[in-house]
Amino acid sequence: MIEWTRERLGDILLRSGLVTESQLEQALEVQSAGGGRLGKILAERGVISEEQLAETLAVQKKLDLVDLTEYDIEKEVARLIPSQVAVRYQVLPLAVRDGNLVVAMANPLDVEAVDTLRVMTGYDVQPVVATESDVAWAIRQYLESEETAIRAAASAVSREPLRQEEPEIETETVPVVTLVNKLVDDAIEERASDIHFEPQTDCLRVRYRIDGVLHEVARIPKNVEPSLISRLKIMADADIAEKRLPQDGHFNYAGRGREVDVRVAILPTMHGENVTLRLLSGAISLLKLSQLGIEEDMLERLRALLSRPHGSLLVTGPTGSGKTTTMYASLNELNTPERKIMTIEDPVEYQIPGIVQTRVNTRIGLTFAAGLRTVVRCDPDIVLIGEIRDLETAQIAVRSALTGHLVLSSLHANDAPSALTTLVDMGIPSYIISSAVNGVVAQRLARRLCGRCKEQVEPEPRLVYRANIPDEDLEGATMCAPRGCKHCAQTGFSGRIAVSEIMPVSEAVAQLCVKSGSSEVIREAAIAEGMRTMRQDGIMKALAGVTSLEEIMRVVV
Missing domain, CATH: 3.30.300.160 (Type II secretion system, protein E, N-terminal domain)
Known part of the structure; x- marks a missing residue:
């Protein structure tokens, strides 16, 4: 014993x-x-x-x-x-x-x-x-078949329809609560970033977004849909009776050994209300810069930009491209006792000890711009702005960068050079941008091949031709393809890795910006100074067997 x-x-x-x-x-x-x-x-x-x-x-x-x-x-x-x-x-x-x-x-x-x-x-x-x-x-x-368990929970709900005169659901034994908890618990277990409840003509389809790709997990009977949607509204503190207008909300959920913050978006559609849950697990998701998958030479560039005492660093990419993760990994590296770091976010996705974080609340007038005006009066060394969405926020961010603060923020732009022209389009003078912006990181997220089951393959000529990879780059390459095993739910992928380009705003780039140069002209200058594009970075990772070439073609090329 x-x-x-x-x-x-x-x-x-x-x-x-x-x-x-x-x-x-x-x-x-x-x-x-x-x-x-x-x-x-x-x-x-x-x-x-x-x-x-x-x-x-x-x-x-x-x-x-x-x-x-x-x-x-x-x-x-x-x-x-x-x-x-x-x-x-x-x-x-x-x-x-x-x-x-x-x-x-x-x-x-x-x-x-x-x-x-x-x-x-x-x-x-x-x-x-x-x-x-x-x-x-x-x-x-x-012990459990997920589909069977969800179906059984849904069946229990269908036998106990929601009574409109008693919308408050308090006990954890109510079948609809069991069903919702089951779906959220499973999503957490599967590392899903989002849960989609999508009304169809004959059912409510449930899908998880795992590593950036949607997977259908259940089809809930139509007669269960009102109870399930009402339960989600109650959890999100939304109006249970409102079915014609969009609503937003959030709630905290503890399950499967971890706590997550859940953002809720509700949208009326032809066949019912579409509900999307974004699962934010701050304690688990906080990474170091070295864990993002950025190549060592590019990582040195990024750290050099972060070491500057003032100016701004912009992180760009579409929704779900890991911008917030990159910014928080940067803050994690900068977070030392002698620095004061403050953030203004919508919402606060990751909580870091030692950092003062503020959540935007537009209902009471606490916008990015309003919060930022007060933040810069609180004597911070470093300021993180969740996103630059409008001219007013951009103006305050630029002014802060020029007056002794290091500012980190995200921006919606296709690539690093486009971030500068996006600010110009917002109304920021180009000569100010050239002085205030230290550099730009643009990125996408590609699925990482499962290390337990990936298999080495010969480069597929069709993909090599499409990606325009020179023959000399194929020499010594260890290209791999997904196979699928129990550890990756038979997908062949496990986790994601950043595919990025890092563009310091050098003197040459700054001069082009002042002259209102196009993003293409700026890109050419940055490449001449050593910038590796997202496409090049992704192909490097595919040639090294970290991800597949087909995956890189999907997200970048």
């Missing part, structure tokens, strides 16, 4: 040399801010792999390490516990051996989990160690 001690995971990892004290402290801060398991946080931040974590725990506790994809799991034994318990503790019973219950555990240090299983099953527990993703996969395979 295992000797149950309360030794902390962090101490084990430190003693094993897998993490440094600094890395552990940062992970503990993330855990304190947003919850979650320490090992999972370290793995998500790239400090250790799931396999390293599992191997360390197995060695330290003298337990067997198992691969659940190869293990002969007994279904009857697996079902000794409810799926909710398995998910909560990340455990799965595998077999009964010599009167003991063999249980796969992602965290064999969890004494509470062992005690719970002992009481529930009546067996002494013999843990074995498995990776968390293996346990999650096995739970889905043996």
Whole structure:
């Protein structure tokens, strides 16, 4: 039998040399801010792999390490516990051996989990160690079918229609609450950034956006739709009776071991109300610049721009291109005790200790411009503006950059050179832009190939021709393609990586800006000075096997 001690995971990892004290402290801060398991946080931040974590725990506790994809799991034994318990503790019973219950555990240090299983099953527990993703996969395979669970929850809702005279839903046992929680919990588990509830003529279609691509997960019966939409409105503090006008709202949600901020957009359509939930998990999403996938030489350029005491750095790209993540990774690097950093955002997506953050509230007149006017009077060293949307905000941002502040902001523009011409189009004089803007980062997000199943392939001539890749660049390339496995939900991709171009506003670029040069002319000058375009950066990543060439063609070329 295992000797149950309360030794902390962090101490084990430190003693094993897998993490440094600094890395552990940062992970503990993330855990304190947003919850979650320490090992999972370290793995998500790239400090250790799931396999390293599992191997360390197995060695330290003298337990067997198992691969659940190869293990002969007994279904009857697996079902000794409810799926909710398995998910909560990340455990799965595998077999009964010599009167003991063999249980796969992602965290064999969890004494509470062992005690719970002992009481529930009546067996002494013999843990074995498995990776968390293996346990999650096995739970889905043996204890719950997501589609079946959602369908069952929807069926329960259809038997209890919402009563308009009693819109308040307070108890967690109400079927509609169970259904909504199930959909949001699953989205969090699948790392979805958005949940789309889309009314059709005969159903309510539910889709998750995972790594930038939409995946259908359920079709809810039409008679359940009013109850589900009403529940979402109540959670978002929206008007449950208003069905003709668009509405916005937000709420905080705690599920699957982490807390997320949820933004809600409601839009009336021909077949009902379309509801979109944006899931913002600040504690998990906050990254370092080195984790964004920016090549080392370009990263040096970016850090040089951030090291300047004043001026502005603009991050451009379409919605969902990772602009906020890049800006917060920059703030994370700049956040030192001797600096005062203030932000004005809509909404505050990531919360960082030591930074003063303000949320825009247009209902009471707290716009970007109004908030920014006060922010610059609070003696900040660095100011982050969530987005420059209008001339007034742009004017204050430029003025702040010229009066001793370092300003970071996002802007909607197709590429780095276009950011300068966009400001001119807004009404900012070109001679001021050339003095106030230090540089521009333009980016897109490409899906990263799953490291567990990607396979090396020969370059496809059709794509090589379309991307105009020279033969010499293909020499020594390790191009890969997606295959699909249980770890990536058979998609072949896991996570995303930034494809970017970084353009310092040099003297030559500034002069072209003053002369009202076009974005193409500015681009040529920037390339001549060493700027790598997004297209070039993406192709480099495809040639290195980080992503696929087809994916780069989808997002950039």
